[in-house]
Amino acid sequence: MVVNIPALISIIIFYVAIFIVGIVAGRKSARKTTTDEMYLASRNKGMCIAFFTITATMVGGGYINGTAEMMAASGLVNSLAPVGYSLSMLIAGVMYAPTMRRNNCVTAFDMYQRKYGRRVGGLLFFPQLCGDIFWTAAILSALGTTVALILDISDTLAIIVSAFVAVIYTFLGGLVAVAYTDVIQLLCMTFGLFLAFPFAMHHPAVDLSRVSDTWIGHLDTRDLGSDIDTWLLLVLGGIPWQVYYQRMFACKTTKITRVATTFAVGFCVVLTIPSAVIGVIGKAADWNQTSYEGLVPLPKSKYNAILPMVLNYLCPLPVAVIGLGAVAAAVMSSTDSCVLSTGTVFAKNIYTDVFRQQASVREQIWVLRIAIVITGIIATVLAIAVTTIYVLCSDLLYIVLFPQLTCVLWFRPSNTYGSLMAYIFALVIRVASGEPLLGIPAALKFPMYDDTLGQQFPFRTVTMLISFAIITGVSVLTNCLFKRGILPLKYDVFRCIEKESVRFEKMQDVMNNPQGEMTQNKQEATALKNGEETQML
Structure with missing residues (x-):
């Protein structure tokens, strides 16, 4: 293995620049360190910074790599993630976040704890914890793949260094440091992606006529049930994600939250264009005409690396390095968001609200920092060891947290009994439905089940609707039983x-x-x- 020295030097310069920006912002924050400053940057973000940080939170390494992969493997009509996640963020920013912002929430979990109690509300942290950790692991893994191809260095080293840089400036500066680095990262990401794809498109090995009939893709009616399930998972499953709300609550006003989110969603869609084009280019390339020495035509197992392959083999070295910087920027912008989100919820809603209600400001800040470090370490280890375990966690946000958040905001009769019963039943049904990627067999087989393809029925959506029904039904029933004296109030344990x-x-x-x-x-x-x-x- 021969290390690509010029590319390595360039990426080191980029990392150092991001690190310096984060440290400077962190020192600025440290002069007036409070929990409000660390959690929400004193709720003082204007339109510009809010736009940058919300956009950068959404557009991570998994977002741009995944878009290129799906375009190459399945075509446009099957590339659901960018539009789905963008709609998710729009709904969260326009409908959900302003509601919680007016209630002076620090995290989305404040609403659960106020209505359902500190301990039961804190229990809902588990799906969020899994989502943040495994999503961080997935995007760090995407960076490792990219760096290994372009720089000819170990992907493990790239994952460790990237996680270290993101964790350190988040550790020191909280949301202030994250917001300022998001500005730099988004600018680098935009410039790098839009610079790279025209060079790749004009490479002699690329003939777009090869994919003129296939780049749009096609929908198989046999997969309609699972496609609907996936689409709703993307749109509704992202709504309860705390990482959105941490940025949205930091805005000065609810109006800024709505407007900044709307513009951010539009720009997220724009940033899918270069990634999607790169996926098409990778499918249209004759890899025999490049220095690539692997199997040709590319097996589908290689499509997860289509973006770094296009950068490495179809772009000049300087352009490839800039493109790598774009991927690194995307990864760090999402990594810092996720570790800060997890740390904030643990420090505020678990440690302080449940176990140490008299904790001092200094104590809370150090718990936050320790949680950030531990989250970063776990995500880094998982990124090195596994690549598919995060899949189930998106399901948990959809089937568990989406009904819970919606009911706690807009269904006034909801209570702790309904919340807890829905939580338990949703987890049991989802695990019983099986997950091939994790080796979990299906004990509960829905209609249209196939022994080879697995669940073809929209079982996640059905589970989510069951969760809704349990929250509302059990809440109304218990309220009626206690208020009418059918059950004595001494049995109202919550x-x-x-x-x-x-x-x-x-x-x-x-x-x-x-x-x-x-x-x-x-x-x-x-x-x-x-x-x-x-x-x-």
Whole structure:
């Protein structure tokens, strides 16, 4: 193996630049370090920074590599992820985030804990934890593949260095450092991707007429059920992702949240264009005319590396290096987002709200930093060891957290009993449905099940709807049983009826003392009233 020295030097310069920006931003944040500064950058982000950081959070290494892979393997009509995830972020930014922002949430899990209790609300952190860790592992793995091809160095080394840089500046500066580095990363990503594909397109080995009839792809009616399931998973499964809300809650106003998210979604779609074109170019290339020495035509197992292959074999070296910088920027922008998201929820909603409600600011910040480091280490190890384990975690966000978040915001009768029962049943049904990539056999076989292809019925969506039905049904039933005295209140172990009565009394306090001095009780009641009015919109 001969290391590509010029390319290696260039990528080191890029990493050092990102590291310096993160450290400088981190030191700026450290002068006024508070939990609000670390978690949400003091809720002070204007339109420009909000746009950059929301976009960079979405467009990661998995996003651009995955788009190229699907375009090469299955064509345009099967490349669902960019549009699906973009719609997901748009719905989250326009509908969900403003609702929680007006309720002064630090994380999305604040809503669960306020309504369902600290411990049950904290239990919902598990699907989010899996999603963040395994998604981070997947995008770090994508970077390792790219670097190994272009620089001729170990992909393990590339994964470790990238994770180290992202974790260190996130450790020091929290969301402030992440937001400023997102600006640099998004600019590098945009320039690198749009620079690379015209060079690749004009390489002598590329003849686009070879794919003129196949680049659009086709839909197999036999896969219609699983395609619908996947599409809804992409659109609705991304809505409860905390990594979005951390940026959206950091905006100065809810208006900025909505507008910045809308522009970010548009730009995310724009950034899929070069990745999609690169996928088509990779499919149209005659690899025998390049220095590539592997199997020709490319086996589908190689399509996951189509983007780095196009950069390496169809672009001049300087362009390939710049393209590599774009991939590295995309990876780090998503890595820092995920580790910060996990650290924030653990420090705020688990450690402080559940175990140490009297924790000092300094203690919370150090718990956040330790959680960031541990999350980064776990994701790095998984990125080196495995490549497919993150698949199941997207399902958990869809079937568990999407119904939970929707009900806690807009279904007022929902209570802890309904939430907990839905959580348990959704997990059991999903595991029983099987997952071939993880070697889990299907104990529960839905209609249209195929012994070779597995579940062809939209079983994830059915599980999600069952989860919705359990939350609403069990909540209404238990409320009715306790309020009508069919079940004595002593059996209300989660004190749902008592909590509802307290909320009502606090609102009455506001209504009966409109001119009096604002007491703490009235402050809480006002916030509660605003929250309930928001839920009714």
